[in-house]
Amino acid sequence: MTTSEVGPLTLELLAWISSRPRTYSETMEVWGSNCPRHPVWEDALLADLVQVVQSEVVLTQLGRATLGARGSAAKPAE
Numbered sequence: 001m002t003t004s005e006v007g008p009l010t011l012e013l014l015a016w017i018s019s020r021p022r023t024y025s026e027t028m029e030v031w032g033s034n035c036p037r038h039p040v041w042e043d044a045l046l047a048d049l050v051q052v053v054q055s056e057v058v059l060t061q062l063g064r065a066t067l068g069a070r071g072s073a074a075k076p077a078e
Helices: 009-021 024-029 042-048 059-071
Strands: 050-055 058-060
Touching: 009 024, 009 042, 009 050, 009 058, 009 059, 024 042, 024 058, 042 050, 058 059
Parallel strands: none
Antiparallel strands: 050 058
């Protein structure tokens, strides 16, 4: 996935994660999905935009760059 292929929901996820520390549990509660039409979390993880470090979800370097390049339109959902 390239920066230009990142959709608006993925950008919203990245902005949401970057707005404050997020636990894996909290992230799964809000962003986890069993629906194959809405795999935002799975897509971000596979694209190396996010990672889980000691039960905290953080943006990777690529995730931060993607949010910086395309994130001006992304507003985090609280």
